[in-house]
Amino acid sequence: MxxxxxxxxxxxxxxxxxxxxxxxxxxxxxxxxxxxxxxxxxxxxxxxxxxxxxxxxxxxxxxxxxxxxxxxxxxxxxxxxxxxxxxxxxxxxxxxxxxxxxxxxxxxxxxxxxxxxxxxxxxxxxxxxxxxxxxxxxxxxxxxxxxxxxxxxxxxxxxxxxxxxxxxxxxxxxxxxxxxxxxxxxxxxxxxxxxxxRPRLTTGPAGTGAPAARSRPSGAPAAGPGAPGEARTSGAQAGGAQGGGGRLGYPAIAGRPHPGSAAELALEAALARCAWASGRAWNQTYLPHPLAAPIRLDLLWERERCVVEIDGPDHRGAAKFAADRERDVLLQIDGYAVLRFLDVQVLTDIETVLRRIAQFLRGRRGTEG
Structure with missing residues (x-):
């Protein structure tokens, strides 16, 4: 292989x-x-x-x-x-x-x-x-x-x-x-x-078979625009595993929302107007264990240990759904909360999405403002 x-x-x-x-x-x-x-x-x-x-x-x-x-x-x-x-x-x-x-x-x-x-x-x-x-x-x-x-x-x-x-x-x-x-x-x-x-595939956060030890985040956003994040689809599949504007999917760039994901772009535009949203980082890589496969986080507030995931239609498939649950557990073991929203919810009811993210971050920060 x-x-x-x-x-x-x-x-x-x-x-x-x-x-x-x-x-x-x-x-x-x-x-x-x-x-x-x-x-x-x-x-x-x-x-x-x-x-x-x-x-x-x-x-x-x-x-x-x-x-x-x-x-x-x-x-x-x-x-x-x-x-x-x-x-x-x-x-x-x-x-x-x-x-x-x-x-x-x-x-x-x-x-x-x-x-x-x-x-x-x-x-x-x-x-x-x-x-x-x-x-x-x-x-x-x-x-x-x-x-x-x-x-x-x-x-x-x-x-x-x-x-x-x-x-x-x-x-x-x-x-x-x-x-x-x-x-x-x-x-x-x-x-x-x-x-x-036949390539050798590593799938899921524990794809190598290594024990799920204490997770650790990747830290600060990757340096420079060339650092890879996740792949999203470029057209009808935008919001899935890859993102863009037709039939071609391409990876996201670490540190910025995917240009082919309308939901990510809309959420970032809304967050940019909110003082409480400071400290966020898009499309970061997270390593559950040194021997395990890394996972990609849509949106991360590292200090508050808050992860926001925007799920497109592909997340409803059996394989992706199971992988999502596995990675959520690994993140929760390490003290992260995972807030999941459907991409259609971000696009049609963004005020509710913002309110829920703000409520969680303020709770973690111990503030009300």
Whole structure:
């Protein structure tokens, strides 16, 4: 068996493991692994996109592009204070991008255009080959990783012709982007050139089998925007194990709400107006035991030992539900309270959510104001 850091990049392989176990093992992103994004195309969309290799590639590149734009400025050091194209904003990010490219592997004109589009929008003028390589480098750099990989969930119902186009598109992406393309889900019976590998998964807080000893938190928020947090989904699945704006999921960045989670963004916007909410840290990693798998916390007040979790639809599945209960127990043993809210509750009744968090924090602080 291979660990995530040993899986190949630059080629297509099939993961011979359960898809639910894979999802749990990637939350948070394993140390040493590439920056792993999750692509979940629906059958109808895939059949439409996969009529040609070029169509499939264009669809995936749109998703990767949207993720890179949403993660700005994590991949561009020095751009954190630039939030719009007004004034010298565009010139500033362009200068920062060219400076970054001059000392690394990035292609300067592409990185500069991407930085400008992160502020002002608009389509890319570069060909697919340049975009694939550039986006893979940007996404890897967002998490301080040396490479990127896309975990593709193959839907049921692809015919022989669609399977061939699908695999050819995945091979194009792997080769041009120098990224891993790892397949899970439905088998591809009509294509026999994709080798199977079996990664060694660590699932759940006690995934290594180590005894549940005294838990310890990760401490202060991880340094810098590139520190990995959890993965959330980018579209219909936002609020689940990954977050974003279509069919692509990507990890959160430690220290900030996930840009693809409407609930996290809404809660942070509300908390930013509350004096009592100081001391919070988003998407932190928590280690129950030195030999155990780390877990990722949506929102943490470490001094008050308060954890807030925002649960999307994926938390209702059996595997995720069981993992949530296990991690809650470990946190409670160490003196943490876990306050769970549905993402729909955050979006529709945020005042109740704020009131309950405030009540708990004030109780822990021994104050009423």
């Amino acid at each position: 291979r660990v995530w850091s040993d899986l190949p990049v630059g080629r297509v392989v099939r993961l011979d493991v359960d898809a639910d176990a894979v999802a749990l093992s990637l939350d948070p992103l394993p140390p040493g692994a590439p920056a792993i994004l999750t692509y979940r195309p629906g059958l109808a969309e895939l059949l439409d996109d996969a009529r040609t290799v070029a169509g499939l590639v264009a669809s995936v590149l749109r998703e990767l592009d949207a993720a890179a734009l949403a993660l700005f400025p994590a991949w561009l050091p020095g751009a954190a204070g630039i939030d719009g194209p007004g004034g010298a904003g565009l010139r500033a990010v362009r200068s920062l991008a060219l400076r970054r490219a001059s000392s690394g592997e990035h292609y300067g004109p592409f990185l500069a255009e991407l930085a400008e589009r992160a502020l002002a929008g608009g389509p890319s003028g570069f060909p697919p080959e340049v975009r694939a390589a550039g986006l893979a480098r940007v996404l890897a750099g967002s998490y301080g990783r040396s490479a990127a990989a896309v975990l593709v969930h193959v839907p049921d119902g692809l015919g022989a012709g669609a399977q061939e186009v699908f695999v050819a598109g995945c091979e194009w992406l792997a080769q041009r982007a120098k990224a891993g393309v790892w397949l899970t889900g439905a088998p591809l019976d009509a294509v026999d050139r994709v080798p199977a590998v």
